[in-house]
Amino acid sequence: MSELAVTFANVQSAAAILAPLVHRTPVMTCDTLNRLSGRELFFKCEHLQKVGAFKFRGASHAVACLSASQKQNGVCTHSSGNHAQALALAARQQGIPAYIVMPKTAPQVKVDSVRGYGAEITFCESTQAAREEAAREIVERTGATFIHPYDNAQVIAGQGTAALELLEEIPDLDAIICPVGGGGLASGTSLAAHGINPRLQVYAAEPLGADDTYRSCQTGTRQPVGTPNTIADGLLTSVGELTWPILRTHIEEVLTVSDDQIVEAMQLLWSRMKQVVEPSGAVPLAALLNHLLPSGVNKVGVILSGGNVDLNRLPW
Amino acid sequence: MSELAVTFANVQSAAAILAPLVHRTPVMTCDTLNRLSGRELFFKCEHLQKVGAFKFRGASHAVACLSASQKQNGVCTHSSGNHAQALALAARQQGIPAYIVMPKTAPQVKVDSVRGYGAEITFCESTQAAREEAAREIVERTGATFIHPYDNAQVIAGQGTAALELLEEIPDLDAIICPVGGGGLASGTSLAAHGINPRLQVYAAEPLGADDTYRSCQTGTRQPVGTPNTIADGLLTSVGELTWPILRTHIEEVLTVSDDQIVEAMQLLWSRMKQVVEPSGAVPLAALLNHLLPSGVNKVGVILSGGNVDLNRLPW
Numbered sequence: 001m002s003e004l005a006v007t008f009a010n011v012q013s014a015a016a017i018l019a020p021l022v023h024r025t026p027v028m029t030c031d032t033l034n035r036l037s038g039r040e041l042f043f044k045c046e047h048l049q050k051v052g053a054f055k056f057r058g059a060s061h062a063v064a065c066l067s068a069s070q071k072q073n074g075v076c077t078h079s080s081g082n083h084a085q086a087l088a089l090a091a092r093q094q095g096i097p098a099y100i101v102m103p104k105t106a107p108q109v110k111v112d113s114v115r116g117y118g119a120e121i122t123f124c125e126s127t128q129a130a131r132e133e134a135a136r137e138i139v140e141r142t143g144a145t146f147i148h149p150y151d152n153a154q155v156i157a158g159q160g161t162a163a164l165e166l167l168e169e170i171p172d173l174d175a176i177i178c179p180v181g182g183g184g185l186a187s188g189t190s191l192a193a194h195g196i197n198p199r200l201q202v203y204a205a206e207p208l209g210a211d212d213t214y215r216s217c218q219t220g221t222r223q224p225v226g227t228p229n230t231i232a233d234g235l236l237t238s239v240g241e242l243t244w245p246i247l248r249t250h251i252e253e254v255l256t257v258s259d260d261q262i263v264e265a266m267q268l269l270w271s272r273m274k275q276v277v278e279p280s281g282a283v284p285l286a287a288l289l290n291h292l293l294p295s296g297v298n299k300v301g302v303i304l305s306g307g308n309v310d311l312n313r314l315p316w
Numbered sequence: 317m318s319e320l321a322v323t324f325a326n327v328q329s330a331a332a333i334l335a336p337l338v339h340r341t342p343v344m345t346c347d348t349l350n351r352l353s354g355r356e357l358f359f360k361c362e363h364l365q366k367v368g369a370f371k372f373r374g375a376s377h378a379v380a381c382l383s384a385s386q387k388q389n390g391v392c393t394h395s396s397g398n399h400a401q402a403l404a405l406a407a408r409q410q411g412i413p414a415y416i417v418m419p420k421t422a423p424q425v426k427v428d429s430v431r432g433y434g435a436e437i438t439f440c441e442s443t444q445a446a447r448e449e450a451a452r453e454i455v456e457r458t459g460a461t462f463i464h465p466y467d468n469a470q471v472i473a474g475q476g477t478a479a480l481e482l483l484e485e486i487p488d489l490d491a492i493i494c495p496v497g498g499g500g501l502a503s504g505t506s507l508a509a510h511g512i513n514p515r516l517q518v519y520a521a522e523p524l525g526a527d528d529t530y531r532s533c534q535t536g537t538r539q540p541v542g543t544p545n546t547i548a549d550g551l552l553t554s555v556g557e558l559t560w561p562i563l564r565t566h567i568e569e570v571l572t573v574s575d576d577q578i579v580e581a582m583q584l585l586w587s588r589m590k591q592v593v594e595p596s597g598a599v600p601l602a603a604l605l606n607h608l609l610p611s612g613v614n615k616v617g618v619i620l621s622g623g624n625v626d627l628n629r630l631p632w
Contacts, residue, residue: 274623307590
C-alpha cells in the first residue's frame, strides 16, 4: 500500500496551529440518549464550532499553512455548503482574500452568509463541470490557491483535531463514530484516534442514499456516489482520492442508515439534548439508536458535525 | 416593609443541597448575539437542566427540604408545564411519591413525560378552580405536601442557584436578566445576585401580553395578570404573594417585549447559538436585542430558562 497522505503528526501539528483560531467545542452527554442507545455516549459539539460546522477546522488549517506569497493571492473553492462559509471566514480571520464559486441555485441564506464573511462570490450553473471551470478561471486570473473541501492534506489534518480534543477529555473511549461524505472528517478522525490509541475502533456512518463509502469498503475499491438521494445534504459527495486510502486503513466498518432513521435521531437531538444539529450530523446517532455497533463497545465518542439547518424547512 | 420570605443564605443553603441532585449547566457565549445586542452576553443554559428547565432546581430543593414523615406521603402540584415534570422527576430521584393534577387538555407529550417519571396523574377540567380543587382533594386523601410552582420559599431559593453558579463562573457581570412569570426565577435570581454583589443590576423581562409584573412595578401594588395572551406559555401566571415583595425590593426594572420580538430572539438562539430554547426562555434576549437596557451595562448574564418546545408547532 502506498503511503498515506496525512499522518498523526500532521493532526497534532494542526491542533497547535488551530488552537488560537477555532473554538474548543464542548463535549456533552445525555442520559436519555445513553438509555436509548444502550451505551455511554460523548458528543463532540462541532455544531457549536465557528460557522456551525467542523469544516472551519480544515479550512483554517489549510489557510494557515499557505506560504506568505500564496496568502497574498488568497484562496478559492466551489461549494454551496459549510465549506464555503468555513473558507470565507477562515480567510477573513487570517486576513487574506477568498473567492467562492456558488451555484446560482444556492439558498440566499448561504449566499448572504458567505458574503457577510467578506468573500467574493462567483455564481455559476449548478453542474459540477461548471463549478470546476469557474474555479479554474478564478485561480488562473488571481493566483489564488484552490482549497478542496476534503481531498486536501491540510484539510484532513485539521478535521482530525476535533477527535483529538475529544480524546483529551475522554481518554478511555472504546470507539468513535462520525459521518462520512467525502471522508475529510472520517479520515482525520481515524488518524487522530489511532495515533492516540491503536485499539480504539473508528466507525463511519453513512446515509443509505449516498453509500459510496460503504460500497467502496465492500468491494475494496473506491466507488463513485452516483446519484445521491438523502436528506443528509452534507454527505452527498464521493469519498476522495486522498481520504479513501486512509479510511480503508483505519475505519472499522461503515454503518448505513435510512433517511427516516436520520430524521428520528435528529429530532431526539433537538428535543432531548436541545441541540440544533443538521441531518448529516445526526447520522452517527441514527446508527447508534438502531444498534448497528457490536456489543462490548460501551463508551462511544460521537462527532456532531454541524448545525446549519433552514428552520423554515424542517423534515418533520 | 415586612421581612422577605427568602434570604441569600437560603439560596446558598439550597446550592449545597442541590449540588448532587441537579446539573451544573454550562455558560455559553455567542459572538453574533454580542454584536447584535452591543453587549457581552453570558448565557446560563438552564434549558440543559434536567427536564429541560430551571424548574427542576426549585422542585428538587422543595422535595429535599421535606421532613421524613412528609416525604413518606409525597408531594402534589397542579401544572401543565415544566413544574409538573420537574416535581415528578425530583420526587422519583429522591424516592417519594408524586401526585400531579393536569388539565384534560394538556398535550399528550407532557402527560407522557410526567407519567414516564413515575408520577400519578389526576386529570381535571382546565379551569384554575378545578385544578385547585383536585389538588386539595389529593392532599386531603394522601397527606401529600402541596408544592406551589413559585410561591414557595424553598422553590424560590432553589431557582436562585442558577444565578449563583453563573456568578461563580463570571463574577464581574454588570447585570443579570431573566424572564418573569410568577416570579420564582426572578426573585431567586435577584436574591442570589445581590447577595454576591449589591451593585449588580437585576432585570426581569416580560411578554407584553402578560405584563402584570410590569404593571405591579408601575403602580407599586401587585396586579393580577388578567387574561394573558402571549406565545411565552411559561409566563402566563401572575406574580406571587411571596415573590412580589422580593421583586419590588431587588429588581431594577421590568422590560416588556412583543411576541414578534420573542420569536425573533428565539430564532436567533436556534440558528446562531444552535440551542433549542422555548419562547419563554427567549424573552430576555428579546429585550437585549431591542436595546431596552441602559447604556453602560456591558457584561450581562442571561438565564436561558427552558427548552421544552413542540417541534411540530414552531412559531415560524
